[in-house]
Amino acid sequence: MFQNEAFRALDREECVRLLAKVPVGRVVYTRHALPAVLPVNFSLDTDASVLLRTSPGSDLVRAIDGVVVAFEADEFDAAARSGWSVVVTGRASVVTDPAEHERLSQSGPTSWMPLRDAAFVRIESEMVTGRELR
Amino acid sequence: MFQNEAFRALDREECVRLLAKVPVGRVVYTRHALPAVLPVNFSLDTDASVLLRTSPGSDLVRAIDGVVVAFEADEFDAAARSGWSVVVTGRASVVTDPAEHERLSQSGPTSWMPLRDAAFVRIESEMVTGRELR
Numbered sequence: 639m640f641q642n643e644a645f646r647a648l649d650r651e652e653c654v655r656l657l658a659k660v661p662v663g664r665v666v667y668t669r670h671a672l673p674a675v676l677p678v679n680f681s682l683d684t685d686a687s688v689l690l691r692t693s694p695g696s697d698l699v700r701a702i703d704g705v706v707v708a709f710e711a712d713e714f715d716a717a718a719r720s721g722w723s724v725v726v727t728g729r730a731s732v733v734t735d736p737a738e739h740e741r742l743s744q745s746g747p748t749s750w751m752p753l754r755d756a757a758f759v760r761i762e763s764e765m766v767t768g769r770e771l772r
Numbered sequence: 773m774f775q776n777e778a779f780r781a782l783d784r785e786e787c788v789r790l791l792a793k794v795p796v797g798r799v800v801y802t803r804h805a806l807p808a809v810l811p812v813n814f815s816l817d818t819d820a821s822v823l824l825r826t827s828p829g830s831d832l833v834r835a836i837d838g839v840v841v842a843f844e845a846d847e848f849d850a851a852a853r854s855g856w857s858v859v860v861t862g863r864a865s866v867v868t869d870p871a872e873h874e875r876l877s878q879s880g881p882t883s884w885m886p887l888r889d890a891a892f893v894r895i896e897s898e899m900v901t902g903r904e905l906r
Contacts, residue, residue, distance in 0.1 A: 661850040673840070708807040714795075716795040
């Protein structure tokens with residue numbers, strides 16, 4: 639439905655502002671050569687990269703560390719048939735710098751899941767696109 | 773967050789029941805060798821395949837016709853930190869049979885967008901997985 643004149647393209651600033659409003663997005667990647675998607679809660683870093691908190695040994699970490707992924711968030715109102723969608727595309731990498739890990743442990747994303755150890759994954763906001771359905 | 777014991781796996785019947793509750797899901801595919809994701813409204817066919825209505829010449833149709841894609845829908849409650857996610861993985865194909873096209877024109881998915889011509893895309897529900905965050 640989302641490929642014609644009824645959409646308004648959003649600029650990067652608008653996209654980042656909208657992303658900051660929602661707690662959950664979806665990591666889009668490839669697993670065993672098939673398209674895969676996983677909802678995650680997230681936060682935005684000061685440079686608008688997407689930060690996830692997960693388990694160090696998770697399937698997600700294994701699948702996306704060092705790989706270009708997409709990250710999508712949206713909000714829709716079915717009654718009004720309106721809404722927005724933002725996609726961040728960039729390289730995902732596990733945070734390995736101890737000082738950075740410590741900073742994110744204090745101020746970074748939380749997880750909705752109880753985690754024994756935390757790994758942080760950063761998705762660089764190399765390409766940020768969005769559109770609004772009016 | 774979504775890879776540990778706090779999740780309950782959903783069986784196919786539960787997944788289909790949940791999918792039927794929501795108007796919007798996300799097609800996950802590859803475009804220009806990059807992971808891509810597009811929110812779409814959809815309906816379920818009687819065999820639980822996912823049906824989309826779009827424009828015949830859309831980028832989406834060009835990218836996914838004949839290709840295995842994932843289709844994801846979810847609902848989350850941030851305050852309760854609960855929710856569910858369902859992923860259908862299967863081959864997408866444009867409906868070319870005239871009788872089938874006519875049937876879907878009458879009873880199939882609508883689009884939130886004004887479309888001059890309608891193309892219907894079916895995503896076979898070859899693999900249906902879901903989980904619930906408790």
